[in-house]
Amino acid sequence: MTRGRRQAPVSKKISESAVRRLSLYLRTLEELDRAGQEMVSSEQLAAKSATTAAQVRKDLSLFGSFGKRGFGYTVEELGRALRDILGLTQPWRVALIGAGRIGSALFEYRGLTHRGFQIVAVFDCDPSKIGRKWGDSMIRDVAELERVVGDLDIQIAILAVPVEAVQGVMDQASRAGVRGVLNFAPRRLKVPAGVTVKDVNLVIELESLTFALSQGV
Amino acid sequence: MTRGRRQAPVSKKISESAVRRLSLYLRTLEELDRAGQEMVSSEQLAAKSATTAAQVRKDLSLFGSFGKRGFGYTVEELGRALRDILGLTQPWRVALIGAGRIGSALFEYRGLTHRGFQIVAVFDCDPSKIGRKWGDSMIRDVAELERVVGDLDIQIAILAVPVEAVQGVMDQASRAGVRGVLNFAPRRLKVPAGVTVKDVNLVIELESLTFALSQGV
C-alpha cells in the first residue's frame, strides 16, 4: 500500500442520500475545475453543495481518504475519485424507450451525453414513428428490443412510455438483460433481482411542494 | 369534536420522505377507487405502494386517525383526507418558465392537469418563441413575469430554463410572489425565506443508478 489515498474501508452499506450527495459534490467540483481552482476544503465544497463540512468528510470517508490534512482536497483528484466511485469511468449505453414528448426532451438533453450517458437506441411502438430518424439513429420497433439490447450491449433503459404500457416494456427490458432503469411512468415496477430502478415522478415532487405550501399558511 | 376521524395531533415536523409516501398512497388509492374497491387495509396499501404496513399506519398517524380497527380504511375517505393533507383541495395555478424541450413536454403532460395543477402562463425569453400559441395560451416574454404572476394569481413556477439563466429567473419569480418552485436546472437555487424549491435532476438519478450497477459487479 502506497502512502496515497486509501481505498474503501470495507463494503459497507451506503445510503441513497449519501450517493446523491456524491453526485452533487462531483458537479460542484466540475464547476470549480472550470473556474480554475485547484484545491478545495470540505467547508467550501459543503457551502457550494448545500450541506455541512462534516457531512462532506463523512461521505468521503465511506470510500477512503482523499484529502490532505491542513490543506483540503485536490479538485481534479477528488473529481476522478468520485467519478470512479459513481461508476462513471466507463461510458454507459442507454436505450430510450418511448419517443413521445418526454422521450424527445431527454434525447435532446445535452447534460446526459456530457456525463457519459450515450443514447444508442430509441424505441417506440407507434408504427407512424418507427423508422423515423432522430439524430443519426432511427426509431425502432419496441418488438426488436430484446435483440437490439443484446447486439448493442445496452445496460440502462430509460422508460418514457404511458403508464399502461410500462410494466410490459419493463418485462421485455429485463428479459433482454438491462440492469438499470430510469422510469418516468407513475407506477412502481416489479423487477427481477439484480435490476435496479429509479423513479422520476413529477407529481410527487409537486405534491410535496403543495404540502409545504399549505403547511406554511 | 365528533366521533369521526381525529385531526392531526399537533403540528409535528413531518419528514420529506413521509410526505412523498403520502403522495404514493394517494395514487394507489385512486387506482383502487377506479377498480371499484371500497375498503383497503394498511397491509394492501403497503404492498401496492412498496412499503410496509407499519410504515403506512405510522405515516397516517402523523395526521390523525383515518381507519376502523378490524376493517381498514375507506378508499374514498382516506383519499379525501390525503388530498386535504397534501393541499390538493384547491387547484394550483402554475407558471411554466422556459418553452424549450422540457417545457414542451411538461406542458403536454396530462398528469399535471389531472391532479389539479393548471399551467396558466408560459414564458420564454427567445423573441422567436414569444407570441406563439401553445394550447390556448400564448408564450409571453419573461420580462412580463412579475406583472403576470400577480394578475393571474400564480403560486407555483416550474423552471425549465438553461442552467445559466435559472438563478436570474428565480429571482424574478420570487420578487413576483411565487412561493413554490419546481426546478429542472442542475443548480442549487438561492431563495428568500418562505419560498420552497424542489429540484428534479436526471443526472443525479442516473448517477445513483450507475453507482448501484457498479457496486453490484
Next chain:
DNA sequence: CTAGTATTGTGAAGGTTTTCACAAGCTGTG
C-alpha cells in the same frame, strides 16, 4: 529543525426514521 496554523478523518453523541409488538376497538355471528 521546531513551532504554529489549518484542515482532514473519525469515534462518539445526538437526532430522526423505521420496525416491532401489542392493547384498543370495530363488526359479524350465535
Next chain:
DNA sequence: CACAGCTTGTGAAAACCTTCACAATACTAG
C-alpha cells in the same frame, strides 16, 4: 349480549443518519 376474529393506532426498540469535537497530520515560516 358475549365472543371471536381482524386490523388499527401507538409507545418502545432498533436501525439508520447527521453532527460534534478532537487527535492526527500536512505544510509553511522562521
